[in-house]
Amino acid sequence: MELFLPVAHMAVNIWLIIGFGLIVGFLSGLTGVGGGFLITPLLIFVGVPPLVAVGTGAAQIVGASAVGSYAHWRMGNVDMRMAFILLAGSWMGGLLGVHVARILDASGYFGLVVTFLYVGLLGFIGISMLVESTLAMRRGHHPGKHKKKARAGISWLDRLPWRMEFPVSGLRLSILAPVLLGFAVGIMAALMGVGGGFVMVPIMLYLLKMPTRVVVGTSLFQLLFTSAEVGILQAGMNHAVDPYLVLALVLGSIFGTQFGARLGALMRGEQLRLVLALVVMGVAIKMGLGLVIPPEHLYSMARVV
Amino acid sequence: MRLVNLCLMGLAALMTAWVTPVLAAEPLVVGTSNDLVKVTSHFTGRELLVYGALSQPGQVIVLLRSPAATEAMLRKTRTGPIWLTGAKVTVTGAPGIWEMLSSAPADQLLPLATRQLLGLDPDYLSRQACYRPEPADVAAWQQAFLKNKLRRRDYVVQSQGVHIEGGQLFSARMALPASLPLGRYTLDTFLVRHGQVVARQKQHIEVQQTGFQAWIARFASQDGWLYGIVLTLTLAAMGLGLGILMQRRLN
Numbered sequence: 001m002e003l004f005l006p007v008a009h010m011a012v013n014i015w016l017i018i019g020f021g022l023i024v025g026f027l028s029g030l031t032g033v034g035g036g037f038l039i040t041p042l043l044i045f046v047g048v049p050p051l052v053a054v055g056t057g058a059a060q061i062v063g064a065s066a067v068g069s070y071a072h073w074r075m076g077n078v079d080m081r082m083a084f085i086l087l088a089g090s091w092m093g094g095l096l097g098v099h100v101a102r103i104l105d106a107s108g109y110f111g112l113v114v115t116f117l118y119v120g121l122l123g124f125i126g127i128s129m130l131v132e133s134t135l136a137m138r139r140g141h142h143p144g145k146h147k148k149k150a151r152a153g154i155s156w157l158d159r160l161p162w163r164m165e166f167p168v169s170g171l172r173l174s175i176l177a178p179v180l181l182g183f184a185v186g187i188m189a190a191l192m193g194v195g196g197g198f199v200m201v202p203i204m205l206y207l208l209k210m211p212t213r214v215v216v217g218t219s220l221f222q223l224l225f226t227s228a229e230v231g232i233l234q235a236g237m238n239h240a241v242d243p244y245l246v247l248a249l250v251l252g253s254i255f256g257t258q259f260g261a262r263l264g265a266l267m268r269g270e271q272l273r274l275v276l277a278l279v280v281m282g283v284a285i286k287m288g289l290g291l292v293i294p295p296e297h298l299y300s301m302a303r304v305v
Numbered sequence: 306m307r308l309v310n311l312c313l314m315g316l317a318a319l320m321t322a323w324v325t326p327v328l329a330a331e332p333l334v335v336g337t338s339n340d341l342v343k344v345t346s347h348f349t350g351r352e353l354l355v356y357g358a359l360s361q362p363g364q365v366i367v368l369l370r371s372p373a374a375t376e377a378m379l380r381k382t383r384t385g386p387i388w389l390t391g392a393k394v395t396v397t398g399a400p401g402i403w404e405m406l407s408s409a410p411a412d413q414l415l416p417l418a419t420r421q422l423l424g425l426d427p428d429y430l431s432r433q434a435c436y437r438p439e440p441a442d443v444a445a446w447q448q449a450f451l452k453n454k455l456r457r458r459d460y461v462v463q464s465q466g467v468h469i470e471g472g473q474l475f476s477a478r479m480a481l482p483a484s485l486p487l488g489r490y491t492l493d494t495f496l497v498r499h500g501q502v503v504a505r506q507k508q509h510i511e512v513q514q515t516g517f518q519a520w521i522a523r524f525a526s527q528d529g530w531l532y533g534i535v536l537t538l539t540l541a542a543m544g545l546g547l548g549i550l551m552q553r554r555l556n
Contacts, residue, residue: 002349004483006522011349011483063540067548108379108393228537235525235533243521243536244346250540251547258551291387299449301457302377302393 007242008052014248021252029260031272036061036194041283049303050111055240057193059231063250069224077217079168089179090226093186098233115287117192122284129277136270169210189230195223332504334358335494341511346518349483356476363498364414365467366407367477372488374401399434401486402459406466406477414497458482485512
């Protein structure tokens with residue numbers, strides 16, 4: 001069914017977009033990794049203007065993460081104090097990022113910057129997942145022995161000022177660390193349309209040393225509100241959130257996630273992560289090739305905001 | 306297709322039979338399949354039929370032109386192994402849609418000066434547009450603008466696009482693309498003989514957004530902030546509601 005997108009200003013088969021949501025949701029339910037970083041490149045591949053792809057990508061995370069956040073919140077897996085301090089940082093980062101996106105788009109460089117960021121980010125995620133999953137598959141026969149002991153506390157983190165108690169996580173920590181972490185995630189949400197869980201979760205686990213139980217809940221909870229802020233800013237400031245695209249993506253991803261999660265429970269994690277790693281690498285390579293292959297047309301038309 | 310064509314011819318013939326005695330002096334009578342194009346969510350382009358009758362022999366040129374639009378263009382340049390976006394230029398003053406159909410190549414029908422004057426020369430249109438910030442090699446941008454518009458089928462030149470039958474009836478099919486600038490389009494029909502325009506008919510075609518599409522497009526562009534807030538709340542509610550429903554169903 002061809003629909004004309006009122007914000008992206010193009011006709012698209014809406015089943016294709018629902019299909020994207022379904023596939024990305026399925027992968028994300030299967031592996032537990034949020035799929036925001038696949039949505040934006042897919043939208044760009046079908047010709048959605050980069051800023052609309054990024055804005056719509058951020059907004060769809062609201063719908064895709066709502067139910068998970070709610071579930072974790074009800075189970076008490078959210079460190080609220082931590083979440084609000086993260087949000088203080090990420091809302092500032094989101095505001096700055098959306099401004100930067102606006103300036104870059106007006107000068108015509110946004111598409112290029114997004115491509116560079118994605119090639120770098122997806123390349124990094126893909127390679128690290130590839131390495132991690134192959135290592136895990138190799139030592140799969142001796143489970144339980146590979147947990148590294150926590151390293152000695154990182155001294156610079158302990159020396160930061162403005163320390164605060166986080167009773168839920170059982171930590172005493174400078175608020176600068178979560179504020180900066182949130183800030184970085186907010187900028188990523190604004191410039192790339194991703195939730196940033198793949199950055200936030202490892203940092204919370206290994207750097208801030210938060211207990212595993214609250215890490216996923218807290219990161220999901222904060223990214224719901226970060227993407228809500230970025231979505232509203234992208235719509236209000238940049239007119240970059242397409243209603244049909246975002247509804248189709250959310251619809252697809254909700255169904256996809258549920259089926260993915262059901263199937264994921266029956267399969268081995270390492271193999272699933274290997275599959276996702278290969279998908280991510282494929283997207284990174286496709287985007288990277290776009291930078292080096294001589295363009296078919298030197299001149300192209302762009303969106304006028 | 307053939308049948309529609311025949312019907313139209315019949316219609317045009319009927320029209321002439323009826324009109325001719327009354328307006329014997331009228332050299333050119335023109336009708337269109339619609340004078341209002343409604344753009345809805347399902348609008349993915351449409352065919353516009355232009356038909357009519359000539360009281361004297363000649364060639365016909367049909368020109369459809371939308372209001373002037375603002376467009377942005379990017380140019381890529383090579384830096385090392387990588388193709389970067391080199392420059393962005395905003396183009397104003399050229400029509401968003403421009404379609405010229407004729408019964409013979411327009412450059413054989415009318416001299417250049419006349420074509421430029423009547424807006425029948427696409428090169429001239431692209432040169433008349435305003436390019437900001439003014440690039441050093443503006444001629445290259447003008448050419449690229451025209452090429453891009455032609456490639457996107459926003460600009461169309463069809464030198465065999467008007468069919469004249471029996472020297473009296475003509476018809477033309479114009480393809481309107483999915484992405485149409487809104488507003489009042491002009492449809493000009495010219496009857497040409499011996500390098501001169503002997504008759505001209507001007508009509509207007511309204512292109513409007515209607516229904517939900519019009520509402521949501523206006524909401525998103527005029528009240529962006531409110532739209533963003535409403536949309537975000539809707540998405541959260543939808544995600545939550547459907548998610549919980551799905552979990553209950555599957556459990």
